[in-house]
Amino acid sequence: MLIFVISAIDFHMPPICSPIVRPGRPAEASPMVSKQLSNTISSSRMTDLKELSLVSGKAAWMAYLDIYCLDADGALFDAALLSAIAALSHLQIPSIAMNDDGKIVLVSDEDGQKRAQEPVNKEKRKLTLRSIPFSLTCILHKNYILADPTAEEESIMETHVTVVLDTSGQLISLYKPGGPVLAYTSAIQDCAALTRQRVKELNNFLDKANSAMEV
Amino acid sequence: MAGKGGSTPATYSPSPTTDKKKPSLFNEDLARPDGRSFHQCRPAFFRTGAVNAASGSAYAEVGNTKVIVSVFGPRESKKAMMYSDIGRLNCNVSFTTFATPIRGQGSDHKEYSSMLHKALEGAIILETFPKTTVDVFALVLESSGSDLPVVISCASLALADAGIMMYDLVASVSVSCFNKNLVIDPVLEEENGQDGSLMITCMPSRYEITQLTVTGEWSTPKINEGMQLCLDACAKLAKIMRSCLKEAVSDSQE
Numbered sequence: 001m002l003i004f005v006i007s008a009i010d011f012h013m014p015p016i017c018s019p020i021v022r023p024g025r026p027a028e029a030s031p032m033v034s035k036q037l038s039n040t041i042s043s044s045r046m047t048d049l050k051e052l053s054l055v056s057g058k059a060a061w062m063a064y065l066d067i068y069c070l071d072a073d074g075a076l077f078d079a080a081l082l083s084a085i086a087a088l089s090h091l092q093i094p095s096i097a098m099n100d101d102g103k104i105v106l107v108s109d110e111d112g113q114k115r116a117q118e119p120v121n122k123e124k125r126k127l128t129l130r131s132i133p134f135s136l137t138c139i140l141h142k143n144y145i146l147a148d149p150t151a152e153e154e155s156i157m158e159t160h161v162t163v164v165l166d167t168s169g170q171l172i173s174l175y176k177p178g179g180p181v182l183a184y185t186s187a188i189q190d191c192a193a194l195t196r197q198r199v200k201e202l203n204n205f206l207d208k209a210n211s212a213m214e215v
Numbered sequence: 216m217a218g219k220g221g222s223t224p225a226t227y228s229p230s231p232t233t234d235k236k237k238p239s240l241f242n243e244d245l246a247r248p249d250g251r252s253f254h255q256c257r258p259a260f261f262r263t264g265a266v267n268a269a270s271g272s273a274y275a276e277v278g279n280t281k282v283i284v285s286v287f288g289p290r291e292s293k294k295a296m297m298y299s300d301i302g303r304l305n306c307n308v309s310f311t312t313f314a315t316p317i318r319g320q321g322s323d324h325k326e327y328s329s330m331l332h333k334a335l336e337g338a339i340i341l342e343t344f345p346k347t348t349v350d351v352f353a354l355v356l357e358s359s360g361s362d363l364p365v366v367i368s369c370a371s372l373a374l375a376d377a378g379i380m381m382y383d384l385v386a387s388v389s390v391s392c393f394n395k396n397l398v399i400d401p402v403l404e405e406e407n408g409q410d411g412s413l414m415i416t417c418m419p420s421r422y423e424i425t426q427l428t429v430t431g432e433w434s435t436p437k438i439n440e441g442m443q444l445c446l447d448a449c450a451k452l453a454k455i456m457r458s459c460l461k462e463a464v465s466d467s468q469e
Contacts, residue, residue: 066311068356070265071266071267
């Protein structure tokens with residue numbers, strides 16, 4: 001029986017974002033970032049998918065998360081994850097009711113008619129987000145760690161490490177897709193320390209943005 | 216049967232009872248869904264330099280319609296293309312999946328790319344970049360009516376930002392026809408219920424039209440009135456576009 005539906009996550013790279021991307025053929029990075037995002041959001045357990053359930057075993061919300069890259073200038077995954085979290089924290093689930101045929105209908109407050117159906121969820125509600133994940137991509141070059149690289153820096157240096165931590169400081173994922181430079185334990189720890197610092201900054205930034213949006 | 220001589224072809228005339236009237240978009244005091252008067256355009260906002268990776272780019276917001284355009288090049292033409300003394304223009308218009316009220320509905324407008332190409336081609340001095348191609352890529356972030364005119368105007372601004380030589384900026388405006396009324400810069404709701412539409416793309420300084428598209432039934436006086444409305448609006452829009460370019464230049468000098 002269907003209780004909830006996992007949201008479909010798509011990262012799009014339209015041709016406007018980079019001179020490398022051409023219409024008709026998708027960018028190489030696009031499916032990779034989509035998969036990475038999907039894994040991170042599901043493994044972080046930041047959303048309880050049961051919240052998307054309307055009537056147990058009968059109806060659930062399907063959440064589509066479409067992320068568009070407008071300007072590809074490095075660290076695409078970091079920007080995509082931040083925008084995904086911002087969108088989820090701003091998401092409002094509309095109030096709906098179930099009619100006599102068992103079909104789901106939106107409840108509009110505008111029409112003055114008395115509601116015949118009892119609403120399944122009484123009012124617009126937000127998703128509860130807990131242990132929000134944030135990421136930081138670093139480039140490893142000789143003995144140096146370069147945090148948050150630009151597209152130019154990424155094209156020159158081949159080894160990068162992406163660390164994802166949640167707000168409680170737990171490691172959600174560590175991603176190092178090959179590259180000639182070996183990542184020693186000390187380098188990984190340094191990357192994690194930089195990420196921890198970045199998580200605090202981004203969390204404050206997100207809180208400010210959310211409070212500014214609330215009426 | 217239609218093939219047999221002497222037999223009258225089957226025709227259908229709706230009876231007065233079944234002839235349902237189209238629901239009126241306009242209320243009694245002749246105001247539009249968003250409260251504008253018939254000959255009033257939506258507020259417009261333009262900004263250049265939206266995408267760093269591009270040679271030139273622009274962002275446009277007209278009412279709730281939001282568009283971003285990137286220009287790449289002039290760059291080497293594809294190997295398969297034949298030699299050309301003049302430059303080539305390549306245009307592509309795409310919609311985000313969330314641009315329209317129904318997810319993914321924007322992909323219906325496949326013809327927008329060729330219409331954008333035709334609208335801009337006459338304004339660009341193609342002789343200045345032989346053997347190369349200029350790519351103009353547009354992305355509609357939010358569709359709220361009059362999408363193509365906004366895309367064209369924004370693309371023209373992006374080309375100017377990229378330093379592509381043009382005869383003049385290109386401005387575009389559309390008009391919808393409802394019975395006897397002409398409404399300028401229609402929103403999505405109005406476009407869905409229109410009897411006909413007219414879109415003009417022009418170079419206001421030269422008073423030249425690069426593209427004229429008419430759909431539906433129009434009388435000659437109505438077309439003249441619609442064209443004049445569009446041309447006046449294009450001239451005003453071009454002023455806003457010019458001031459945007461001047462602002463960008465003064466900002467870069469500072």
